[in-house]
Amino acid sequence: MEPITIKGSHFFYEQSGLQFFVRGIKYQYNPPLDRKGAKSTPANILQADPLIDIKDCERDIPFLKELGINTILVEYIRPDPETDHSPCMNAFQKAGIYVVVHLEASNESINQLQNWDRELKARWLRVVDNMAPFVNVLGFLSPSSYITYAFLKAAIRDVKKYIITKSYRQVPIISDGWVRGKDTLQPLNCGDKNSSIDVLFTHLEKCSDDTVTQQSIALTRKTLGDYPSPVVYMAQNCGSTNSVGSLHNIFDSNATSFLSGAIMSSYFGDFISKTPGIMDVEGYNATRGPQYATLSKEIASVQPSPTSIAQYTPTNTIPSVCESHFPVAYTSNVTPSGAVATMDFHIATSLPPTPNRRLCECMMASLECVASQQYRPQPFWIDAPRLSRNYPVPQENALKEGICKENPSWCLGSGSDPSVGQWGSFGGCNATERGSWILNRAFKAKNSDAGLCQSLNGTIIRSTVQDPPNDCKIMLAQAGPQGTGEVTYSAPELSREKRPGDIGDGATPSGSRIIPMVVVPVVLLLFIIGLLLFYLRWRRNNMKKQDEVFEKAELPGDAVAAKASSSPLTLNTTELSVTGNELNEADPDTALVELSGRDIQELDGVWNEMKYDVAETVYVELPTEFNTRGKSSQLS
Numbered sequence: 001m002e003p004i005t006i007k008g009s010h011f012f013y014e015q016s017g018l019q020f021f022v023r024g025i026k027y028q029y030n031p032p033l034d035r036k037g038a039k040s041t042p043a044n045i046l047q048a049d050p051l052i053d054i055k056d057c058e059r060d061i062p063f064l065k066e067l068g069i070n071t072i073l074v075e076y077i078r079p080d081p082e083t084d085h086s087p088c089m090n091a092f093q094k095a096g097i098y099v100v101v102h103l104e105a106s107n108e109s110i111n112q113l114q115n116w117d118r119e120l121k122a123r124w125l126r127v128v129d130n131m132a133p134f135v136n137v138l139g140f141l142s143p144s145s146y147i148t149y150a151f152l153k154a155a156i157r158d159v160k161k162y163i164i165t166k167s168y169r170q171v172p173i174i175s176d177g178w179v180r181g182k183d184t185l186q187p188l189n190c191g192d193k194n195s196s197i198d199v200l201f202t203h204l205e206k207c208s209d210d211t212v213t214q215q216s217i218a219l220t221r222k223t224l225g226d227y228p229s230p231v232v233y234m235a236q237n238c239g240s241t242n243s244v245g246s247l248h249n250i251f252d253s254n255a256t257s258f259l260s261g262a263i264m265s266s267y268f269g270d271f272i273s274k275t276p277g278i279m280d281v282e283g284y285n286a287t288r289g290p291q292y293a294t295l296s297k298e299i300a301s302v303q304p305s306p307t308s309i310a311q312y313t314p315t316n317t318i319p320s321v322c323e324s325h326f327p328v329a330y331t332s333n334v335t336p337s338g339a340v341a342t343m344d345f346h347i348a349t350s351l352p353p354t355p356n357r358r359l360c361e362c363m364m365a366s367l368e369c370v371a372s373q374q375y376r377p378q379p380f381w382i383d384a385p386r387l388s389r390n391y392p393v394p395q396e397n398a399l400k401e402g403i404c405k406e407n408p409s410w411c412l413g414s415g416s417d418p419s420v421g422q423w424g425s426f427g428g429c430n431a432t433e434r435g436s437w438i439l440n441r442a443f444k445a446k447n448s449d450a451g452l453c454q455s456l457n458g459t460i461i462r463s464t465v466q467d468p469p470n471d472c473k474i475m476l477a478q479a480g481p482q483g484t485g486e487v488t489y490s491a492p493e494l495s496r497e498k499r500p501g502d503i504g505d506g507a508t509p510s511g512s513r514i515i516p517m518v519v520v521p522v523v524l525l526l527f528i529i530g531l532l533l534f535y536l537r538w539r540r541n542n543m544k545k546q547d548e549v550f551e552k553a554e555l556p557g558d559a560v561a562a563k564a565s566s567s568p569l570t571l572n573t574t575e576l577s578v579t580g581n582e583l584n585e586a587d588p589d590t591a592l593v594e595l596s597g598r599d600i601q602e603l604d605g606v607w608n609e610m611k612y613d614v615a616e617t618v619y620v621e622l623p624t625e626f627n628t629r630g631k632s633s634q635l636s
Helices: 054-067 086-094 118-131 146-165 210-224 244-250 292-301 357-365 394-401 408-414 431-445 450-455 470-479 511-549
Strands: 004-007 010-013 022-026 071-074 098-102 137-143 173-177 199-203 231-234 261-264 279-282 285-288 325-329 342-346 369-371 458-460 575-579 583-587 590-595 599-604 610-612 617-621
Touching: 054 086, 054 279, 054 285, 054 292, 071 261, 086 098, 098 118, 118 137, 118 146, 137 146, 146 173, 199 210, 210 231, 210 244, 244 261, 244 292, 357 431, 357 470, 369 431, 394 431, 408 431, 431 450, 431 458, 450 458
Parallel strands: 022 071, 022 261, 071 098, 098 137, 137 173, 173 199, 199 231, 231 261
Antiparallel strands: 004 010, 279 285, 325 342, 369 458, 575 617, 583 590, 590 599, 610 617
């Protein structure tokens, strides 16, 4: 299966150089109930990993191939190391189907948290570790909203750096966005390419009939016709109807000049948006739904005119300058005639720092008043691009509405303002750590009032702060007393528990970790050598004792004398096994062999080879001229 590469605003097969168009479908099953019977809601969507069970994948692949689908969109996977996605991914690869994977979960997203913190980063990097090795991963996707652009670009920066550090294939980073004016999606692909998306998924607003669909495509062409990256429609949100009937418009020759395909909705259906699926699935059984025939007909009619990578010359290759503000048409009913309302939206051109777990550990170790319980986000539904910020963690929100208003400086170190580019030193810590920083600042400002700490649901962890390690001293000094300084020091990982997203991921282990890796094999090798020397010494001493017991027969010249009256030994094989007997070399050309205490023969000039094994068996190789009687004697 050929990897897909990008040149300008088009996809191409890496080896053949032919243009690639996405003929995709959303492939995500969201169960209506969890195991305890709780219902899935827009604010708390239950998600299942569709790439875990090979039986599920084998059930669906024949239908996807029959339809001509070449890409599936998976909105959720379990990225823990114990989850093996290789059976399904290999099956899709064999079927010629590419996969776009969401980096986030429904309630673990930049849009939801409106932040880029160390826990979210850890999840993203686990997804990368889990999926990047598969050649049929077309891209990693993260949704976007205007308020989170700066956080998203910081996340893209950190993930791209991680991919390079781990020597993974350069899997494209994708984001989706709504067209709310010509410049609303410009920040996703401006400035440094290392913090810009590689592919844009945008939404087909309306697709109820051909006229409405063509109007939506015309609006997209007007705003994104010269976008510097491939543009793919996500047609799953065009009203409450299924979008499968609009595919022929998307692959029209006028559209494919700036569009690289579409993701239809939906294989399983979505009860949240009330979008029907093309298949009816129950357990390991699947039957074609009413929309299946429509989609099959649409895909069969699609005949895009591909170009080749050698013949294609991009026209928009110079990265645009990131603007600090842009007008936004904020309405869910945009039509080609114009927007209902607009507003000027401000966004920082600087990005928040990379989340640093060690810095957060050092900060927490320096505090006296910390949160008494874990702060957890409360899910909420985002159905449109947000223009105002809302904090989804109730405890943190209570602090910002309370003591942060009493003295805003107490909260600077844990906060962030993406509209002006103010980033607290500890803004990348998790919610509990950020809240603890605020609690401790207020606690210290109030003369270490234990009652105040407890009233804010905090707890005292020590009466005096211990002397921190050197790396903590450096980083906390750079952060400063208010937590507003830029922390540039990167310490080696000191924690025993190392996970993706931590400091030093992908870096060379520190010296303290290299030493045991080298010493243990050396000690083991020396031990084995010692055993071998002991065995050889014992062997030599044992052979010396045997030589003292053995009596050599005095045989004149070439004569053969026998100890007993038995006839001479005759063999018809060139190899003789002598077990439990003794052998002594008289000289390089003469040797004595004792066979079961019966015959002793002197072999002159024919001694070839002697081999010992650990069972004390002597193998003597004799030439074929000793086979004088034409029959063999079986000796043990």
